[in-house]
Structures are given as structure tokens and as C-alpha cells.
Amino acid sequence: MIVTPPKKIPPMEEIGDEIYKIVLPQPFYAPNNIYLFCGNEGLTLIDSGYIESIPMLQASLRTKGFSLKDIRHVIYTHNHLDHISSALVLKSYAPKAIFYGYRAMQTGVGNYLESMRLFEEATEDLFRRAFGDPDELNRILTESRSGWNQFFSKFKETKKGDPILRIDHAIDHNDSLEIDSRLFRFLYTPGHNLYHITPVLPHSGIYFSGDLIIANLTAIYSELDGSLGDYYFTLSKLLEEPIRRLLPAHGHEIEDPIRTIQLVKKTLSILEKGVIRRLKEGSSDLLHLMEAAIGKKVHNGGHLPTALGLIYSIIQKLVLEGMIRIEIRENGYEIFHMR
Structure with missing residues (x-):
């Protein structure tokens, strides 16, 4: 992969509390927010983006006089493509960087x-x-x-890529680490993803929420590697935290963190009630339940599989509670019925 500046360079914007943000466009979902700190050792990043976004990351760093070689620490919130796939080649361009992630992520992901x-x-x-x-x-x-x-x-x-996901420093729940003279605390926050962590600056009440909360909406997460039960639990635990600023991986900063988390929990409950109401009217499939709950506009973006995964997580919950049954038809197509 040749790392060359793109035509449009995303700015490296200072957003207060000595934090910088770079918004990296990428082909699948909404652009990624990469958060950075400039320290004595070099740069500390929260996530580093999609593999194809490395040229844009480099070009943005250069607007402030930095390069990929100045990256010393990279903290990963989780292992989804848009957050971590650049790690497969980034070590070649940032050879002194130390990579941090949830302990189970490296062994759980491997290649x-x-x-x-x-x-x-x-x-x-x-x-x-x-x-x-x-x-x-x-x-x-x-x-x-x-x-x-x-x-x-x-x-x-690229000739420099390594398919093995390597984590240099494993993170456990509630670990505290000093990284380039800055104290971080880490929360294990599953739900959106099995390996999701939330880096926290405890002295300033700043939480980097990854994909847990997106804008003011329910975080669309995948049934494939997420868990509705874990997601509810994580949101409840976050409500106990002294959050001053909530910085998500997509979209704008959350204006009112506690109110937004409460709203997300309420939205999930509304979605579940909507699925039940629709099935009481008659049997349905996953596609039509998703469209009724979230809207057909999901078809026009990269969120279709994760939107379907969200609704299917609700379906699985209702199946376990004995409220609905699944009829499996040809080629795996499913119809849902109220019991």
C-alpha cells in the first residue's frame, strides 16, 4: 500500500482538554472519529481507522507537523473493521507504537x-x-x-501487512495505566461488541465511548458478535459513572451523556415493544420487522446488516422468554410467530 496524501485532507482539530480529533471517511459506515493526544513521547491515538484510511490519517497528522512515525500508543476500543483494520499495516509505518486492547481480543481474533x-x-x-x-x-x-x-x-x-492481530499491552476491566504521563482507566463495556472497552480520563471525566453510543440514537450493533443483554448491562453501569464528556467514534460529541444513555435504554425498550405489537398483528419476517422499527432508509447505507442484527437480537430475547417461535423455511429464511 502506497501511503500518499489524499485530495481532501481531514483537519486535525483541537476539541478541548488537550484532545485532538480527526474525522476519517471510510467506505462502509459513517466517518470515524480518531482522538489524539500530543505528549512528550509522541502521539497517543484512540482507534486508528480503516486500512484504506491510512493515507488520510498521515496527511491530517502532517497539517500539525506530525507523521505516522510519531505515533507511540494506539488504544483500540474494539476489533471492527472501521476501527482496527489499519493495525494490520500501521506497525510498518509506526514502528515504535505500542498497541493496547482488551485482553481476550488478541487470542479471540487471532488471524x-x-x-x-x-x-x-x-x-x-x-x-x-x-x-x-x-x-x-x-x-x-x-x-x-x-x-x-x-x-x-x-x-x-500492501507488502507490509500482517494478518495476525497483535496487542502489545492487554487491558482488563478497571485497569489503570499511565500512558505518556496521562492516566487512563479502562472499562470493559460489551454489548456492541464482545471485546469493546471504553478508555476513560478519570481526572477530567472524559469517556471515549467507541460504538456504544452513536449521536443521540441507539447504537446499532451486531447480533453477530454483540449481545443485547450485555448492552443493557453496560448502559446501566455507565449511568453510575461521573461522565462529563462522552466522545463517540462516529458523529458529534454527546451533549448530555446521562440523558442520552437513558434515552438509548428507553429506545431499546420501545423497539422491543414495537416488535411484539407487530407480531401480535400477524406473523412477520426479520426484514419487515426491521423496516417497521428503524425504517427503509437503512437500505441506502452501510447499516443494513447491523440494523438486522439489532432486531434479531430482540427476536432471540423474545424466543428465550417463550413469547415467540421461529419457523425456518427453505434456504434459512425465517418467519416469526407469537405463541
Whole structure:
């Protein structure tokens, strides 16, 4: 991969409390917020973005007189493509960088490319559950495979990539670490993702929430590696924290953190009640339940699999509670019925 400046350079913007933010566009979802600190040792990053975004990251750093070689610490919130896939090649450009992540993430992920192949297969299984129309299913599968092939091809372009996800310093829940003279505390915050952590600056009440909270909406997370029960638990624990600033990985800073977390919990409850109400009116499938709950506009962005995953998590919860049953038809397509 040749690291060259892009045509449009995202700014490295100071946002207060000695924190900088770079917004990196990427092909799958909303742009990523990369948060940075400038210290005595060099740069500390919260996440580093998608593999294809490395040129934009480098160009942005140069606007403040830095380069990729100045990166000394990279803290990963979780292992989704848009947050961590740059790590597969970043060590070649930032050889002195130390990488931090949840302890179970390295052993749980291992070969990142193989783990993403499994994720691709699970995504296709989710589409097969949702789409009963064979033509529509084939169209969705073709689009999905094109996106995944784009990622795998970008990795193949570089001669410096390592498919093994390597974490130099493993993080456990409630660990405290001094990183370049700045004290961090780390919370294990599963739900959106199995390996999700939230870095915290305890003395200033700043929480880097990754994908737990996106804007003022329910974080769309995946049934494939997330958990609705864990997500509820994490939100409840966050309400006990002294949050002053909540900085998400996508979108603007959360204006009222506590109120927003409460709203997200309420929204999840509303979504669940909506699924129950719709099924009481008659049997339905995952696609139509998702469209009724979230809207058809999801089809126009990269959030379709995660939106389906969110609703399917609710379905699984209701199945465990004995409220609904699943009828599996040809090719894995599913219909849901109230008991």
C-alpha cells in the first residue's frame, strides 16, 4: 500500500482538554472519529481507522507537523473493521507504537483476515434469514461480497501487512495505566461488541465511548458478535459513572451523556415493544420487522446488516422468554410467530 496524501485532507482539530480529533471517511459506515493526544513521547491515538484510511490519517497528522512515525500508543476500543483494520499495516509505518486492547481480543481474533471471513459468512446467514425473495437476496449478497472483497483486496495491496492481530499491552476491566504521563482507566463495556472497552480520563471525566453510543440514537450493533443483554448491562453501569464528556467514534460529541444513555435504554425498550405489537398483528419476517422499527432508509447505507442484527437480537430475547417461535423455511429464511 502506497501511503500518499489524499485530495481532501481531514483537519486535525483541537476539541478541548488537550484532545485532538480527526474525522476519517471510510467506505462502509459513517466517518470515524480518531482522538489524539500530543505528549512528550509522541502521539497517543484512540482507534486508528480503516486500512484504506491510512493515507488520510498521515496527511491530517502532517497539517500539525506530525507523521505516522510519531505515533507511540494506539488504544483500540474494539476489533471492527472501521476501527482496527489499519493495525494490520500501521506497525510498518509506526514502528515504535505500542498497541493496547482488551485482553481476550488478541487470542479471540487471532488471524484477522480469517475472523473477517467468518464475520462475512455470518452476515450472509443473517441476510438469508431476512430475505425471502431469492432475487432480492442475491442482489444483497452480491453487494455485500463486493464490500468485503474491497477490504481483502486492500490488504493484499500492501507488502507490509500482517494478518495476525497483535496487542502489545492487554487491558482488563478497571485497569489503570499511565500512558505518556496521562492516566487512563479502562472499562470493559460489551454489548456492541464482545471485546469493546471504553478508555476513560478519570481526572477530567472524559469517556471515549467507541460504538456504544452513536449521536443521540441507539447504537446499532451486531447480533453477530454483540449481545443485547450485555448492552443493557453496560448502559446501566455507565449511568453510575461521573461522565462529563462522552466522545463517540462516529458523529458529534454527546451533549448530555446521562440523558442520552437513558434515552438509548428507553429506545431499546420501545423497539422491543414495537416488535411484539407487530407480531401480535400477524406473523412477520426479520426484514419487515426491521423496516417497521428503524425504517427503509437503512437500505441506502452501510447499516443494513447491523440494523438486522439489532432486531434479531430482540427476536432471540423474545424466543428465550417463550413469547415467540421461529419457523425456518427453505434456504434459512425465517418467519416469526407469537405463541
